[in-house]
Amino acid sequence: MSCNIKLKNLSFQKVIWGCFILFFLATVMVIIFITYELEETSLRQQLLDKSSGSVSSPASNTDLQDHVLEYFRKLKHRIFWALGILFLGTAVLFLLTVRTITNRLEKVIQGTRKISLGQLAVFIPVQPHDEIGKIGEMINDIAANFQEIFLSLWNHTESCMYTLEQLRNHFQMSPKVPDKLEDTLEHLDTDLEGMQTIIKSFEFYDICLENGKIMALEKTEKKPSAAVNK
Protein backbone atom coordinates (compact mmCIF):
# COMPACT_ATOMS: atom_id res chain seq x y z
CA MET A 1 0.00 0.00 0.00
CA SER A 2 2.71 2.49 1.03
CA CYS A 3 4.74 1.46 -2.03
CA ASN A 4 1.70 2.19 -4.17
CA ILE A 5 1.36 5.68 -2.69
CA LYS A 6 5.08 6.33 -3.22
CA LEU A 7 4.80 5.30 -6.88
CA LYS A 8 1.77 7.55 -7.38
CA ASN A 9 3.68 10.51 -5.95
CA LEU A 10 6.72 9.96 -8.18
CA SER A 11 7.19 12.80 -10.63
CA PHE A 12 7.48 12.13 -14.35
CA GLN A 13 11.06 13.42 -14.28
CA LYS A 14 12.08 10.99 -11.53
CA VAL A 15 10.56 8.05 -13.42
CA ILE A 16 12.47 9.05 -16.55
CA TRP A 17 15.72 9.35 -14.60
CA GLY A 18 15.06 5.93 -13.04
CA CYS A 19 14.54 4.42 -16.49
CA PHE A 20 17.74 6.08 -17.71
CA ILE A 21 19.80 4.66 -14.83
CA LEU A 22 18.33 1.20 -15.45
CA PHE A 23 19.17 1.50 -19.14
CA PHE A 24 22.73 2.56 -18.26
CA LEU A 25 23.19 -0.38 -15.86
CA ALA A 26 21.78 -2.82 -18.42
CA THR A 27 24.21 -1.57 -21.09
CA VAL A 28 27.18 -1.81 -18.71
CA MET A 29 26.16 -5.38 -17.81
CA VAL A 30 25.88 -6.34 -21.48
CA ILE A 31 29.36 -4.92 -22.15
CA ILE A 32 30.80 -6.80 -19.15
CA PHE A 33 29.09 -10.02 -20.22
CA ILE A 34 30.35 -9.85 -23.82
CA THR A 35 33.87 -8.94 -22.69
CA TYR A 36 33.84 -11.84 -20.25
CA GLU A 37 32.58 -14.26 -22.89
CA LEU A 38 35.29 -13.21 -25.32
CA GLU A 39 37.93 -13.56 -22.63
CA GLU A 40 36.76 -17.11 -21.97
CA THR A 41 39.77 -19.28 -22.84
CA SER A 42 37.76 -22.46 -23.43
CA LEU A 43 35.87 -20.82 -26.30
CA ARG A 44 39.09 -19.66 -27.90
CA GLN A 45 40.72 -23.05 -27.33
CA GLN A 46 37.83 -24.87 -28.97
CA LEU A 47 38.12 -22.66 -32.02
CA LEU A 48 41.89 -23.16 -32.14
CA ASP A 49 41.59 -26.93 -31.75
CA LYS A 50 39.09 -27.15 -34.56
CA SER A 51 41.11 -24.97 -36.91
CA SER A 52 44.50 -26.57 -36.05
CA GLY A 53 43.29 -29.93 -37.37
CA SER A 54 43.09 -28.48 -40.87
CA VAL A 55 46.70 -27.14 -40.81
CA SER A 56 49.61 -29.56 -41.38
CA SER A 57 52.82 -27.70 -40.29
CA PRO A 58 53.49 -26.43 -36.69
CA ALA A 59 54.62 -22.99 -38.01
CA SER A 60 51.32 -22.50 -39.78
CA ASN A 61 49.55 -23.64 -36.61
CA THR A 62 51.29 -20.91 -34.54
CA ASP A 63 50.43 -18.31 -37.19
CA LEU A 64 46.83 -19.42 -37.10
CA GLN A 65 46.72 -19.22 -33.31
CA ASP A 66 48.15 -15.69 -33.41
CA HIS A 67 45.66 -14.80 -36.09
CA VAL A 68 42.72 -16.13 -34.06
CA LEU A 69 43.93 -14.35 -30.92
CA GLU A 70 44.34 -11.10 -32.83
CA TYR A 71 40.90 -11.56 -34.34
CA PHE A 72 39.37 -12.03 -30.87
CA ARG A 73 41.14 -8.98 -29.53
CA LYS A 74 39.87 -6.80 -32.41
CA LEU A 75 36.38 -8.26 -32.12
CA LYS A 76 36.33 -7.47 -28.42
CA HIS A 77 37.35 -3.86 -29.04
CA ARG A 78 34.88 -3.40 -31.86
CA ILE A 79 32.00 -4.76 -29.81
CA PHE A 80 33.04 -2.62 -26.86
CA TRP A 81 33.20 0.57 -28.97
CA ALA A 82 30.02 -0.23 -30.91
CA LEU A 83 28.10 -0.74 -27.67
CA GLY A 84 29.66 2.37 -26.14
CA ILE A 85 28.72 4.56 -29.12
CA LEU A 86 25.25 3.01 -29.27
CA PHE A 87 24.78 3.73 -25.58
CA LEU A 88 26.00 7.31 -25.87
CA GLY A 89 23.86 8.00 -28.95
CA THR A 90 20.77 6.52 -27.36
CA ALA A 91 21.47 8.35 -24.11
CA VAL A 92 21.83 11.73 -25.86
CA LEU A 93 18.62 11.18 -27.86
CA PHE A 94 16.83 9.97 -24.75
CA LEU A 95 17.92 12.93 -22.64
CA LEU A 96 17.04 15.44 -25.38
CA THR A 97 13.58 13.92 -25.77
CA VAL A 98 13.02 13.87 -22.02
CA ARG A 99 14.19 17.48 -21.71
CA THR A 100 11.87 18.62 -24.50
CA ILE A 101 8.91 16.80 -22.96
CA THR A 102 9.57 18.01 -19.42
CA ASN A 103 10.11 21.62 -20.61
CA ARG A 104 6.79 21.58 -22.44
CA LEU A 105 5.03 19.98 -19.50
CA GLU A 106 6.54 22.66 -17.27
CA LYS A 107 4.95 25.33 -19.51
CA VAL A 108 1.60 23.59 -19.25
CA ILE A 109 1.99 23.44 -15.45
CA GLN A 110 2.91 27.15 -15.27
CA GLY A 111 -0.02 28.12 -17.47
CA THR A 112 -2.48 25.97 -15.55
CA ARG A 113 -1.21 27.39 -12.26
CA LYS A 114 -1.74 30.96 -13.53
CA ILE A 115 -5.23 30.12 -14.77
CA SER A 116 -6.03 28.58 -11.39
CA LEU A 117 -5.00 31.92 -9.86
CA GLY A 118 -7.50 33.72 -12.08
CA GLN A 119 -5.20 34.90 -14.86
CA LEU A 120 -7.37 33.95 -17.82
CA ALA A 121 -5.16 35.91 -20.21
CA VAL A 122 -2.55 33.15 -20.13
CA PHE A 123 -2.01 31.22 -23.35
CA ILE A 124 -0.39 27.80 -23.24
CA PRO A 125 1.59 26.98 -26.42
CA VAL A 126 -0.22 24.36 -28.53
CA GLN A 127 2.49 23.69 -31.12
CA PRO A 128 3.52 21.01 -31.98
CA HIS A 129 -0.01 19.71 -31.88
CA ASP A 130 0.80 16.39 -30.19
CA GLU A 131 -0.64 15.05 -26.92
CA ILE A 132 0.92 17.86 -24.84
CA GLY A 133 -0.20 20.46 -27.40
CA LYS A 134 -3.73 19.06 -27.24
CA ILE A 135 -3.74 19.29 -23.43
CA GLY A 136 -2.60 22.93 -23.76
CA GLU A 137 -5.31 23.62 -26.32
CA MET A 138 -7.98 22.20 -24.03
CA ILE A 139 -6.76 24.21 -21.05
CA ASN A 140 -6.79 27.36 -23.23
CA ASP A 141 -10.32 26.45 -24.25
CA ILE A 142 -11.36 26.09 -20.61
CA ALA A 143 -9.86 29.55 -19.88
CA ALA A 144 -11.71 31.04 -22.87
CA ASN A 145 -14.96 29.48 -21.68
CA PHE A 146 -14.44 30.85 -18.17
CA GLN A 147 -13.86 34.31 -19.65
CA GLU A 148 -17.07 34.10 -21.68
CA ILE A 149 -19.08 32.93 -18.68
CA PHE A 150 -17.71 35.66 -16.41
CA LEU A 151 -18.22 38.39 -19.01
CA SER A 152 -21.72 37.15 -19.65
CA LEU A 153 -22.37 37.23 -15.90
CA TRP A 154 -20.95 40.75 -15.79
CA ASN A 155 -23.35 41.89 -18.50
CA HIS A 156 -26.26 40.26 -16.71
CA THR A 157 -25.34 41.91 -13.40
CA GLU A 158 -25.07 45.27 -15.17
CA SER A 159 -28.46 44.74 -16.74
CA CYS A 160 -29.93 43.77 -13.34
CA MET A 161 -28.37 46.82 -11.69
CA TYR A 162 -29.88 49.04 -14.34
CA THR A 163 -33.32 47.50 -13.75
CA LEU A 164 -32.82 47.90 -10.01
CA GLU A 165 -31.99 51.56 -10.47
CA GLN A 166 -35.13 52.07 -12.52
CA LEU A 167 -37.21 50.35 -9.84
CA ARG A 168 -35.68 52.60 -7.17
CA ASN A 169 -36.46 55.69 -9.20
CA HIS A 170 -40.00 54.47 -9.65
CA PHE A 171 -40.43 53.79 -5.93
CA GLN A 172 -38.94 57.16 -5.01
CA MET A 173 -41.78 58.80 -6.86
CA SER A 174 -44.45 56.72 -5.14
CA PRO A 175 -45.53 57.97 -1.72
CA LYS A 176 -45.57 54.70 0.17
CA VAL A 177 -42.94 51.99 -0.28
CA PRO A 178 -42.94 49.06 2.15
CA ASP A 179 -39.74 48.83 4.22
CA LYS A 180 -39.41 45.15 3.42
CA LEU A 181 -39.28 45.87 -0.29
CA GLU A 182 -36.58 48.48 0.22
CA ASP A 183 -34.55 45.95 2.22
CA THR A 184 -34.98 43.37 -0.53
CA LEU A 185 -33.76 45.81 -3.15
CA GLU A 186 -30.79 46.68 -0.95
CA HIS A 187 -29.98 42.98 -0.59
CA LEU A 188 -30.20 42.48 -4.31
CA ASP A 189 -27.89 45.40 -4.91
CA THR A 190 -25.31 44.04 -2.45
CA ASP A 191 -25.47 40.59 -4.06
CA LEU A 192 -24.93 42.02 -7.54
CA GLU A 193 -22.01 44.11 -6.34
CA GLY A 194 -20.51 41.03 -4.67
CA MET A 195 -20.78 39.11 -7.90
CA GLN A 196 -19.08 41.92 -9.79
CA THR A 197 -16.26 42.04 -7.21
CA ILE A 198 -15.59 38.35 -7.83
CA ILE A 199 -15.55 38.86 -11.60
CA LYS A 200 -13.21 41.86 -11.23
CA SER A 201 -10.68 39.71 -9.38
CA PHE A 202 -10.01 37.79 -12.60
CA GLU A 203 -7.55 38.92 -15.26
CA PHE A 204 -9.12 38.70 -18.70
CA TYR A 205 -7.65 38.32 -22.14
CA ASP A 206 -7.73 41.41 -24.35
CA ILE A 207 -10.49 43.24 -22.46
CA CYS A 208 -10.93 45.51 -19.47
CA LEU A 209 -13.91 46.43 -17.32
CA GLU A 210 -14.54 50.16 -17.40
CA ASN A 211 -17.45 51.89 -15.62
CA GLY A 212 -19.50 48.75 -15.85
CA LYS A 213 -18.74 48.31 -19.54
CA ILE A 214 -16.60 45.67 -21.22
CA MET A 215 -14.04 47.33 -23.47
CA ALA A 216 -11.42 45.81 -25.75
CA LEU A 217 -7.83 46.69 -24.93
CA GLU A 218 -6.19 48.88 -27.55
CA LYS A 219 -3.33 47.27 -29.48
CA THR A 220 -0.77 49.24 -27.45
CA GLU A 221 -2.31 48.14 -24.16
CA LYS A 222 -2.27 44.45 -24.97
CA LYS A 223 0.03 42.38 -22.84
CA PRO A 224 2.62 40.53 -24.93
CA SER A 225 3.53 38.36 -21.95
CA ALA A 226 0.18 36.61 -21.95
CA ALA A 227 1.74 33.47 -23.42
CA VAL A 228 3.66 31.11 -21.18
CA ASN A 229 7.13 31.60 -22.62
CA LYS A 230 9.44 30.54 -19.89
Added chain:
Amino acid sequence: MGKRILIVDDSSIMRKMITKTLKAGGHTIVGEAKNGKEAVALYKELKPDLVTMDITMREMDGFAAAKEILSDDPDAQIIFVSNLDEKKYGEDATQLGAMGYVSKNKTQKLLDLI
Protein backbone atom coordinates in the same frame (compact mmCIF):
# COMPACT_ATOMS: atom_id res chain seq x y z
CA MET B 1 -35.17 29.58 -46.04
CA GLY B 2 -32.32 28.49 -43.80
CA LYS B 3 -28.88 29.94 -44.34
CA ARG B 4 -25.46 28.31 -44.37
CA ILE B 5 -23.59 29.86 -41.46
CA LEU B 6 -19.98 29.94 -40.28
CA ILE B 7 -19.54 30.49 -36.52
CA VAL B 8 -16.37 32.20 -35.31
CA ASP B 9 -15.67 32.28 -31.57
CA ASP B 10 -12.73 31.28 -29.37
CA SER B 11 -15.01 29.81 -26.71
CA SER B 12 -16.41 26.34 -27.36
CA ILE B 13 -19.34 27.04 -25.03
CA MET B 14 -20.33 30.10 -27.06
CA ARG B 15 -19.98 28.23 -30.36
CA LYS B 16 -22.24 25.54 -28.94
CA MET B 17 -24.77 28.09 -27.73
CA ILE B 18 -24.86 30.00 -31.02
CA THR B 19 -25.11 26.73 -32.95
CA LYS B 20 -28.10 25.70 -30.85
CA THR B 21 -29.83 29.05 -31.35
CA LEU B 22 -29.27 29.10 -35.11
CA LYS B 23 -30.23 25.47 -35.65
CA ALA B 24 -33.47 26.14 -33.79
CA GLY B 25 -34.11 28.87 -36.35
CA GLY B 26 -33.74 26.39 -39.21
CA HIS B 27 -30.23 27.37 -40.30
CA THR B 28 -27.31 25.10 -41.12
CA ILE B 29 -23.90 25.44 -39.49
CA VAL B 30 -21.33 24.74 -42.19
CA GLY B 31 -18.26 25.35 -40.05
CA GLU B 32 -16.77 26.65 -36.82
CA ALA B 33 -13.57 28.64 -36.36
CA LYS B 34 -11.64 29.42 -33.19
CA ASN B 35 -9.91 32.58 -34.36
CA GLY B 36 -9.76 35.11 -37.16
CA LYS B 37 -7.14 33.25 -39.15
CA GLU B 38 -9.19 30.06 -39.21
CA ALA B 39 -12.28 32.12 -40.08
CA VAL B 40 -10.67 33.71 -43.15
CA ALA B 41 -9.44 30.32 -44.38
CA LEU B 42 -12.81 28.63 -43.74
CA TYR B 43 -14.73 31.47 -45.38
CA LYS B 44 -12.71 31.03 -48.58
CA GLU B 45 -13.24 27.28 -48.46
CA LEU B 46 -16.92 27.08 -47.47
CA LYS B 47 -18.34 30.30 -48.92
CA PRO B 48 -21.11 30.53 -46.26
CA ASP B 49 -24.15 32.82 -46.61
CA LEU B 50 -23.40 34.39 -43.24
CA VAL B 51 -20.68 34.63 -40.59
CA THR B 52 -21.22 35.20 -36.86
CA MET B 53 -18.00 36.75 -35.58
CA ASP B 54 -16.66 37.21 -32.06
CA ILE B 55 -14.38 40.23 -31.55
CA THR B 56 -11.72 39.36 -28.99
CA MET B 57 -9.84 36.30 -30.16
CA ARG B 58 -6.21 35.22 -30.13
CA GLU B 59 -4.08 35.06 -33.30
CA MET B 60 -6.44 37.41 -35.22
CA ASP B 61 -9.36 39.35 -33.74
CA GLY B 62 -12.83 39.56 -35.24
CA PHE B 63 -12.48 43.04 -36.74
CA ALA B 64 -9.23 42.12 -38.53
CA ALA B 65 -10.77 38.90 -39.83
CA ALA B 66 -13.92 40.72 -41.01
CA LYS B 67 -11.80 43.31 -42.83
CA GLU B 68 -9.92 40.53 -44.60
CA ILE B 69 -13.11 38.66 -45.52
CA LEU B 70 -14.81 41.85 -46.75
CA SER B 71 -11.78 42.85 -48.82
CA ASP B 72 -11.96 39.45 -50.54
CA ASP B 73 -15.74 39.40 -50.80
CA PRO B 74 -17.46 42.80 -50.34
CA ASP B 75 -20.86 41.03 -50.31
CA ALA B 76 -19.95 38.92 -47.28
CA GLN B 77 -22.61 39.02 -44.56
CA ILE B 78 -21.06 39.31 -41.11
CA ILE B 79 -22.78 39.70 -37.77
CA PHE B 80 -20.62 40.47 -34.75
CA VAL B 81 -21.56 38.57 -31.59
CA SER B 82 -19.68 39.83 -28.55
CA ASN B 83 -19.75 40.66 -24.87
CA LEU B 84 -18.13 44.04 -25.51
CA ASP B 85 -20.03 47.30 -25.05
CA GLU B 86 -22.73 47.27 -27.71
CA LYS B 87 -22.91 51.02 -28.15
CA LYS B 88 -19.24 51.53 -28.98
CA TYR B 89 -18.48 48.34 -30.86
CA GLY B 90 -21.84 48.21 -32.62
CA GLU B 91 -20.91 51.46 -34.35
CA ASP B 92 -17.46 50.13 -35.25
CA ALA B 93 -19.07 47.03 -36.72
CA THR B 94 -21.49 49.04 -38.85
CA GLN B 95 -18.68 51.28 -40.09
CA LEU B 96 -16.74 48.21 -41.10
CA GLY B 97 -19.61 47.06 -43.30
CA ALA B 98 -21.01 44.36 -41.05
CA MET B 99 -24.66 43.38 -41.11
CA GLY B 100 -25.05 44.05 -37.39
CA TYR B 101 -23.96 43.59 -33.80
CA VAL B 102 -25.56 41.29 -31.23
CA SER B 103 -24.69 41.01 -27.56
CA LYS B 104 -23.85 37.49 -26.41
CA ASN B 105 -26.47 37.89 -23.73
CA LYS B 106 -29.15 38.18 -26.37
CA THR B 107 -28.25 35.63 -29.03
CA GLN B 108 -31.93 35.15 -29.85
CA LYS B 109 -31.67 38.54 -31.55
CA LEU B 110 -29.46 36.84 -34.14
CA LEU B 111 -32.51 35.12 -35.59
CA ASP B 112 -34.35 38.44 -35.94
CA LEU B 113 -31.34 39.98 -37.66
CA ILE B 114 -30.93 37.09 -40.11
